[in-house]
Amino acid sequence: MYYIGIDLGGTNVAAGIVDGGGRLLGQFSHPTPKGAQAVAEAVAHAAQEAARRAGVDPAGAQSVGLASPGSIDPAGGIVEHAFNLGLDHVPLAGMVSDLLGLPAVLENDANAAALGEFVAGAGKEARSLVAVTLGTGVGAGAVLDGKLYTGFNYAGMEAGHMVIHRGGRPCTCGRLGCWEAYASATGLISSTRAAMAAHPDSALWTFAPTPEAVDGKTAFDAARTGDPAARAVVEDYVGDLACGIVNLVNLFQPEVLCVGGGVSKQGEALLAPIRAILDREEFTRDGARRTRLCPARLGNDAGIIGAALVPVYR
Template identity: 60%
Template sequence: MKYLGIDLGGTNVAAAVVDEEGAVLGKVSLPTPRGVEAVADQMAAASRAAVEAAGLSMDDIASVGIGSPGAIDPENGVVKFWSNLDFRNVPLAEMMSRRLGKEIYLENDANAAALGEYAAGAGKGSQSLVLVTLGTGVGSGAVLNGKLYTGFNYAGMEAGHMVIEHGGRPCTCGRRGCFEAYCSATALIKRTREVMEEDPNSLLWKLAGSPEEVNGRTPFDAAAQGDAAAGRVIDEYVDYLGCGIASLVNLFQPEVVCIGGGPSAQGETLMAPVRYILNREDYARNNLHRTRLVRASLGNDAGIIGAALLPLFR
């Protein structure tokens, strides 16, 4: 069987045909327009182009899955709210079914990415997985005992808004001390800029040039060259990340936790110290069977693969 996945983003709409193992057979990406009908038309155009790129026809496609940002009602196929494109109660599954003539599955994009890593990436062959993505925010999703976990109201697994520092930094969600406020790539960049202002002699200035030019690699690069200020930024970041990961492990004890997003590109520079914290703070640290902490492996394809395979895990 062949399945079509669509990854709806604020910048691009990507569509891909995948097989039952999650292998991508054809993929196309188009710019995301504005307006609900225009977005649906573009998603349909990307879908047909991806099918053509795979050397297939729409008759070969069993179903279509969509990963969308925002608050999603997957049972009714509705995007309840997505601020970037001002989507409010958009019946996206119905709109795409009319355009493509296929059964449509809709899911939150972070949940779709977790499913992709579980089915075809870092968690392939496992029974349970939690994905944490470090980007503009902290995204997360979980597959437990082979089923995508979303909560009874489809709003579950917002690990980015789990508090790890009571009364701490303000978060965009309205709480204080959230995981996202400390461990997103955005938070890492913000903290790096603060430390630069505190230490005008830091190597961070030489590498970045100005606070505005700081990116997620800057503190890692400076710390690798022995800069003390950057070292403090990284040590603090790792401590908070380890705290959040250990809490998720203690809640779910999944077989695999995988970390994706920009900072995960640092590989073992990031993973090894976080693993050290997990080994110290995992409640099940004395058990024979332990959670494996690994990097996500599918990159930007995780969401599109997971969306395509939604019918296999519902």
């Protein structure tokens, strides 16, 4: 028994053939086109090519799962708004179903990534998991008691838009002080650039000769040299990231909370100080059973695997 999983991104359409245990049997990706029909056809092509590479017939799959960014309506299979894909109120699940002759379901990409980690990654032996992805924004998803949590209107787990600094930085959602505005790679880059402007002699300039060259590694790389401005950026970033993580642990008490995305590649330089903050601030810090904080394991495969298995765990 196997399933087709599709991870739709602004750059690539990635497809995979996945078995019931979350094992990838074959995969394929190619550039994402613009426009509804073009995206649907690209999905169908990627699915067929992934099946060829897996040595299976795509028509024999149980279903197709689509992981999409933006605002979606999983019940209707509609991508309501995904502007980086050129989609606006598009019944994508139905279009893909017609092209492949298989039932198709739609899910938010962060939710799908969390499900992938739960089934085949950091939460493989757990009953509950929260996954946080640090990218352009902050994505989050949860699997609780073995079921994907989406909220009654499928908009649950927008953790990036909980406020951690009331009246703070403006967020793309319209609020001020959202976690995403501080804990995303975008927020980290903004903080790094501000520190560079304030400290023209900082080692930050060694790792990023211009503000445009700053990325999510710059502050961590400079902090390792002992540069005080860089260390302050990293400490503030870790504190803001930890604030949201403590909130999620206190709300959901998952067995596992995993952190993925580009910034997570800092490994223990990022996670060890967050664990120290959890030891001080987590509500159940004195309990015998506590959430395990760890890196996500599946990288870019999480969305494909999770999308494929949405029909099983929804």
